[in-house]
Amino acid sequence: MHDSAHIYITVGLQESGKNDKQRSNKLSVETKELVQKRRAMKVSSNRDKIELAELTKTIKKKKREDVRKFNTQIINKAVISGTSMEAAKRRLGIGRYQMYAIKKPDGEVTHNKNEIIKVVEDFYRDLYNSNEHPQVEANAHLPSDCPELDLPKARVHSSLPSCAKGP
Structure with a gap:
């Protein structure tokens, strides 16, 4: 529905000649x-x-x-x-705050507001329509020299109540 409204507005602007204005x-x-x-x-x-x-x-x-x-x-x-x-x-x-320039996927830098909007729309459309999910390693944020702990889940849960509570 959103795409059809966008197309309808774009066609209307082109027909009325308002899209040809030079900023x-x-x-x-x-x-x-x-x-x-x-x-x-x-x-x-x-x-x-x-x-x-x-x-x-x-x-x-x-x-x-x-x-x-x-x-x-x-x-x-x-x-x-x-x-x-x-x-x-x-x-x-x-x-x-406004963006005054953006690099297109082909590497060209554009300063045209309409082209900037188009690049951003395409980026987010591709991002949200993507079926790919990034694979994140479970301990990727830990340093490589950090030893892995293999604690039983029950032991962790039983020790939590004795921990000091935060503010």
């Missing part, structure tokens, strides 16, 4: 280039580590500036056009 991106081209540069960096020496740290600081500052500039533009448009500030805040997602 402006919050991050500038310069910031995106810095992010790509950081991804491509190979850290092999202390100098590279320092350079990576400085580049990360610069990227954080640029992202903050870009997002603030974008948000300010949207709010200014709302004020000038006389539209609702609440609608502008909802559109910006102010007060909510």
